[in-house]
Amino acid sequence: MKKLLYRIIITVLLISMSFGLSGCGRSVNYGVKAVQTLVEQEYSLAFRKDDPTAYYVIGAIQALDESGKLDELAVKWFGQRIISFPKVNFRLEELVPTEYRDFIIGLDINSFPLSYAANGEYWGFDVEFAVAVCEKLGWHIKMQPIEKENVYIELSSGNIDCAWGGIALDPDEVDRRIYSRYGPYVENDIVVGVRSNSYTMNPLMLNGKKMVMPSTPEAMAALNSDPKLIKRLGQITRLAGGTTECFSQLYAGKCDAVLTDSTAIYYFNSH
Secondary structure: OHHHHHHHHHHHEEEEEEHHHHHHHHHHHHHHHHEEEEHHHHHHEEEEEEOOOOHHHHHHHHHHHHOOOOHHHHHHHOOOOOOOOOOOOOHHHHOOOOOEEEEEEEOOOOOOOOOEOOOOOEOOOOHHHHHHHHHHOOOEEEEEOOOOOHHHHHHHOOOOOOEEOOOOOHHHHHHHHOEEEEEEEOOOOEEEEEEOOOOOOOOHHHHOOOOEEOOHHHHHHHHHHHHHHHOOOEEEEEOOOOOHHHHHHHHHOOOOOOEEEHHHHHHHOOO
């Protein structure tokens, strides 16, 4: 009787441990949660002021949205539809047919997973959707990396036709209407994230923690927006590998937190 009871206890313990380990594995590898928002921002498209190109692009975006292409790509990149382009009152078929042309988009290649560079090519939700828009219009797409601070200069010089690739437009420039804006189409906050199974629930619990972050001016500006966070953290490491390297460090347990974009959390939680 004692042997039977002993075997039952051991079996229950083994089952409990297996569930606990499997649950822990899922959290470490795939679960990330935000515990602090440092900067709130939104992504939009920008065109030269009064450029009719905008009408065709917006019309194609609306048509692709209605066909389900927007849903398809949103689920592919973020696991759900977090993208929503503003509705317009005209349809693509109501416009005069456009001729074949080059359409040059300006990308912020530090905006993973909206727009980024890998293996000499450009990738991301914005890149893939812009390609679909050009296919709809019969245009040839070209991609040009730009700094988001230079949107107006790039547009007015004719270097690009549209700022589209993880671009957070300058609110002052938007207010002055020095270019045509279409959006916003997604919120992308800069946040501090931790593993889902972490007991860290708020900024105060980051005391003494190790954090990694991309080595970009935008990430540094976000960090500097909260001096208390800098003092609270035990160690801050800037990584040249960008967002993907930061998440790799977090999953490997080499750090406790990561400074990242909210859209990146959607991406990694669904891949």
